[in-house]
Amino acid sequence: MNLFRYFRDEVVAAVLRITPGLDTSKVTAEPPREESHGDVATNAAMVLSKAAGMKPRDLAEALAVELRKHPAVTAVEVAGPGFINMRLAGDFWYDRLQDVLKEGARYGDSDTGKSHRVNIEYVSANPTGPMHIGHARGAVVGDALASLLAKVGYDVSREYYVNDAGAQVDVLARSAHLRYREALGETIGEIPEGLYPGEYLKPLGADLAKRFGAAHKDAPETQWLALFRDEAVAAMLAMIKDDLAGLGVCHNVFVSERGLVEAGKVEAALDFLDGKGLIYEGVLEPPKGMLPDDWEARPQTLFKATQFGDDVDRPLKKSDGTWTYFASDIAYHLDKFRRGFDAMIDVWGADHGGYVKRMQAAVSAVSEGKAALDVKLAQMVNLLKGGQPYKMSKRAGTFVTLRDLVEAVGKDVVRFIMLTRKNDAHLDFDLDKALEQSRDNPVFYVQYAHARCHSVMRHAIDLWPDAPIGDPSGNPAVLKRLTDPAEIALIRLLAGWPRLVESAAEAHEPHRVAFYLNDVAAAFHGLWNKGKDEVRLRFLLEDDYELSLARLALLKGVTAVIASGLGIFGVEPVEEMR
């Protein structure tokens, strides 16, 4: 239950009892910044005063009378320019803790997505080599965002667009052919400029040599190019999937660019746009200022992106007659729309920022305004070690690939840290800090809170082997023993989780979950530390079984919410630190 959504509805109902027929869409109910202002605040009187023909304070007083009738509301006051502050009964909070315990790690699930379908495309790295660290952030952001949207009820498709149709896969095929010749015993020397030099192609070369023998060794390129291309792409894609699996990322749909081209879907998409008069042959103005050296005016096939908010019209065809990447991407996004997705999210590297407007223009055009595309740009990750920039060098034996990073610190650490900043802000990833067991390390801090709760629960089993730990349903009244302000504050924080999930999902911002989990951990550790000084605040009191049960319920609630949050991140909550 999102209690703020619930009270917003209560406020709206009260408004309509006083002045029927008002537009209440701007009414909000939210936690007041200041704790002394109560538990729930609403702006209703301020946003409705004009329409109601009343002064904000007068409307607020009238609403206050209505709201005081609610059984969970113990006090209502009008403050400031017309805020209405409500304070909630203790029993209300105990009921929320019961909600947490009942739902466990599913707490925070909601149906605000109402089975709407959303398509999220992420990673989509070129299938020409292993994943490197730059890919990791987009992978994690996309994956966590997908889980977040699923948690609020969306029907989510996690997709990877395989760029297997451009010139770079021909380069890959030639590189593979070279390694194939090498595997057949030829001395190949330096890898020529323009081919992929990576060692990772050697196993593929050996495999091709084993399967095809010398059949393609001295043959003309036309004989083997397509074959080697398909073989190499398949091998690279398998490697990428393996790298992603190591990071815990799993897509459920892979769409091949070549597949779209060969099925005629690019032509079909462009015919569709042509039919709407959105394609023409024309000559673009040269870009002002930074003029490319070889710029010359030439006629091109253009999409009228400017009709949909882009700055210039965009080319669809290269001079050799093949489609540009943009053209096939239009076909892919039309395909998404035709498959029933009117909500699309693409996660790209920040260096593709200049591409956002044209893709949104294209989605708008192919869906005739019925679909929306949100693009999340994953900013650069600065790898640090001990606060100093970490130079990646193969010779020095320092790693360069995603796989190496995951091996160095573990997938859970990579995933969590990648989500500790908003996606469009630069992120410092410090290899030392990532493994440090200190307050500075957010992964440790949150995991430690979860583990500490389990430690206490294990301890409790020693004391009372038959105690219903974390399950006060047999005697809900024990929760009333939770009276310390820090305990109540922690319950309030846990009860705010559904609202946090909903707002993070709506904003497409999974990083908010990381900050929230940090808050929960801080509140829990604070409570723990209070017990160091004040013995009566310790979670387990041998002489007070009932109070201990109540506190165990609270700890169980903490573990449930942390597990719920880490579940969105794809991070395993640990029960022991080791």
Add this chain to the structure above:
RNA sequence: GCGCCCUUAGCUCAGUCGGAUAGAGCAGCCGCCUUCUAAGCGGCAGGUCACUGGUUCGAAUCCAGUAGGGCGCGCCA
């Protein structure tokens, strides 16, 4: 030159749909710690929300402009 993103405490960053006196961690300063439930704890101080103007009952948040930083800018993806 144009477009997009960014600018909040000494540092790294939060800040929800525009809401009340802008928050946290680190660093700094001052205390506490023969401790246990598990990696220390508590407190203090720290601000022209880059700047200017506008919209609003109300702006860190929205709009316009200025400065600084990043990314991108027709047949790469």
